[in-house]
Amino acid sequence: MVTPHHSSDETVDALKPRTPPEVNGLDPFAELLSHAAAEVDTDSGTGPDAGSGDPAPQPTTRREARDAAARRAHQATLGWSHEEYPDRQKPVRAKKRRRWLTATVVIVVIIGLFGGGGAYVWFTFQPQVLKLLNLAEPNDCTGQGTGSVTISIKEGDIGSTIATTLYKAGVVKTSDAFYSLLLKTKPDPVFQPGVYSLKKQMSAKAALAALQNPKNKLERTVAIPEGTTEADILTSVAKATAIPIAELQAAAANPEAYGLPPEAKTLEGFLFPATYTFDPGVKAPDVIKTLVDRSFKALDQAGVTPPDRWKTVVLASVVQLEAGSNLTDFGKIARVFQNRLDRGMLLQSDATVAYGAGVKRVFTTDAERADASNAYNTYVHPGLPPAPIGNPGDVAIAAALHPTPGPWLYFVTTNLQTGQTTFSTTLDEHNAAVQKLHDWCNASAANDAYCK
Template identity: 60%
Template sequence: MLAAGAFALRAPIAQVISAIQGPADFTEQEAATGTDTTVMIHSGDSGSDIAQTLVAEGVVKGYQAFYELLLAERPEPVFQPGAYELKTKMTAASALENLLDPASKLDRTVVVPEGTAAGVVLESIAEGTEIPLADLQAAAANVASFGLPAEATTLEGFLFPATYTFSPKASAQDAIKTLVDRQFAALDGAGVAPEKRWSTIVLASLIQREAGLRDDYYKVSRVFLNRLNPERWESGLLQSDATVAYGTGNTHLVTTTDAERNDAGNLFNTYVHPGLPVGPISNPGDLAIDAALHPADGPWLFFVTWNLDTGETTFSSTVQEHDAAVVKWQDWMRENR
């Protein structure tokens, strides 16, 4: 009875403690151990978007501490799009103060996270520099001028994710070429021959969008390669929601609807069209490229991320194992609505 009572009181007790202690925030002592980082704020980002970005980049400890502070600010803060020099493990108050300090904004600097779609990359370059977006889009349309593989019809997959600082005289062509050349350097450094660049980038872009934790990149790579093996997976269908979402234009999602998964008109729909997608679905970084080249050894044919907070993922080799993992994910979703 005592054990049952303690279990039942866990949530109310946690709520009381949270109310007393306030939202999660780094302490001054923790802040002293922070390291330099660069964060990108995009045009149209809301306060909620900015709070989520800061949490994702490890700048602040929790969403609520920063967002509540932001809501209480008068007059309402106005953030300029661009790159900001911050630190990890900042208190919410210090993070907000630095974002509002013009000195924190970096001139002509752009942050491109792994997995960003090409259209968003161009928007980021425009926001971080004085290069008009229209100029960047016009330059990007001339795919042949960047020396991409013959299969490429867009720049997708060949804009390496990193932090860049451009010269004041950089043109749209110069800026894009900087990212493309950096991706070529990454492929060369990984030992990818020019004739293998396309297939490597296509697979790496898929791994980049589907994998979460570092070690899982190599397992996700193996799952897709096992599904490309007719002896292991007769249909050859990769069944990746990320590819379907990309084909619908939802490049920021990895979830889809039944109707979207049944749409044969979507050439990126790997629930309908066998084999790798017709092109890259994101711009992958070094880790995804390495995983594409060096997949883990294993019999897995399925994977499901069952804990969306930690990114913990279950890899399975049978339908029965996968179904059990899906139930585990569904239970987690019910408990964390």
């Protein structure tokens, strides 16, 4: 029943056109819905379906309507018993059917009361109407869900975007349930871009907890040590990401596509050594681009301009392979090579010879050092090798740019276990240091294993 703005006992003339009541104080729309729901309330036993016989007369005045509503409220407080009134027990299906009948009655009343605007009112306030009539379905699931599904969170995704993604994947029942939870959660949840393994039909709370759990993030991680060659890097990436090695090799075949200097014929030297994490399904070109871009970033941070990238990386790659793990020697080794280049001396690096010969050994043979067909043989060919011999890290790049001041022209590692290195300024001093290395290798079988 709609309560007018003023109180009156006048009889309502059903033949006269009704004018919409003003909204003031108690919402007449809500009262109308409450009245309609009460008329067909099958749970309380006070509606028309509650008993048999002639239907109760309808109120003709506002006062009678209010009295009828009061009587119904009083009856509800008495607590009807289904045992005492077995005819009040109705099948569940019939109850649901009558509830929807209630909704239909409400719609008809709204349209009749508000005319053409009734449809607008219904569609605008439909959730409130259904909730009032206890007809609205819950907008959230319960529990931890079942099955399995993967979803992706991209860089820049906001809460509403993530809520929609979860809804479309069947993780949550509605996007509103998840988004509403986000708005209530403090501090604000932070989501990491990536691919996540979730379940279907999860509650919003369970879905949020799952996205915050790092164990549910699907990742492919590969660690690349400093000095690793391109061939070994591609092999490691293939194992970690399940990308076929042939696809990686094909993606790496065109260095120019990734912005490498024109001198580069391969990606050697520009696949930065670091630990990388990739999403499942990542493509080979994307992996290559990630490693190359990381190399450019390191060079930029070190202050290397694009025109100087090539020479810097070539020298840094030699320093990286010769220095090994002793970080304090990087700058000194870079100084030895720079001093020799300045004097027009051969670099005489065993690391370059081994790379060109396709072997991985600390020492090279006399024949290998004499092989002029090896373009990387710096015992024969002057200057730097024609290309990088590995992929240098930050320390080697910094050493190539800023060698430690000193007069050294020679160096040799005299303890391969600790990395201890001796630097010399004369050939005699250097030969004496080389003898120390041989003595160390012959001191024990364990030492000799390092010298192979």
